[in-house]
Amino acid sequence: MEFYEVINNRKTVREFEDEPIPTQIIERIIAAAFKAPTNDHMRDWHFIIVRDKNVTAKLLDIIPKGISDDDMEALIKDWNLSDILQQECYRNAVPKQYRMLFDASAIIIPLLKQKTDILHPDNISHLNGFASIWCSIENIFLSVTAEGYGCNLRVPLGNEEEYARDVLGFPNDYFMPCFIGIGKPKSDVAPVKQKEINIKERIHWDKF
């Protein structure tokens, strides 16, 4: 796939076919992750690939399996989501948080070594490691797309990270930014409509 085709084809996928991803392809995707820029030249990252459905079920047991319509509407109100398209995106995504990971062929758990308290950084550079792993996550998304697969992500809420640490056994000094579900996209599901951005309004030449 040509580069801009990959960029344009990458969309969050929350419905998957029941089809495994070959190990070789997963290895290529993780190799792409390691090509991302890094703040400290160390790329002290690890990626746990969960494919065993027993482990998957245990790992995801803490994630709500759905949401009632009333709770969904309360959440939209709570978060002050006034944009209709944005509301639709959340109405589509929130109820699928469990299934989009459970039905994925594999879950990737990226890990970075975090030396300072990520929730209380002294300055912006204390977040450089976190920013770097997100560069690697974008490489994963693009590589998954180029390989003809699709992916989604969930940022852990509440104690989901601590729970994942227990289930997967990763060390205390490694931090988990998200869950990534990957698999073959279901062909009959259209992507969620996104807000159209007028690029010309967002580019500022020489001055805002």
Ligand SMILES: Cc1cc2nc3c(=O)[nH]c(=O)nc-3n(C[C@H](O)[C@H](O)[C@H](O)COP(=O)(O)O)c2cc1C
């Ligand atoms: C930092 C970040 C956090 C996100 N958290 C979640 C999440 O917790 N659950 C989810 O389903 N999608 C999550 N997403 C995916 C967004 O919902 C998705 O990227 C957005 O709707 C745009 O759609 P697209 O990826 O198809 O372009 C997150 C994306 C980013 C960049």
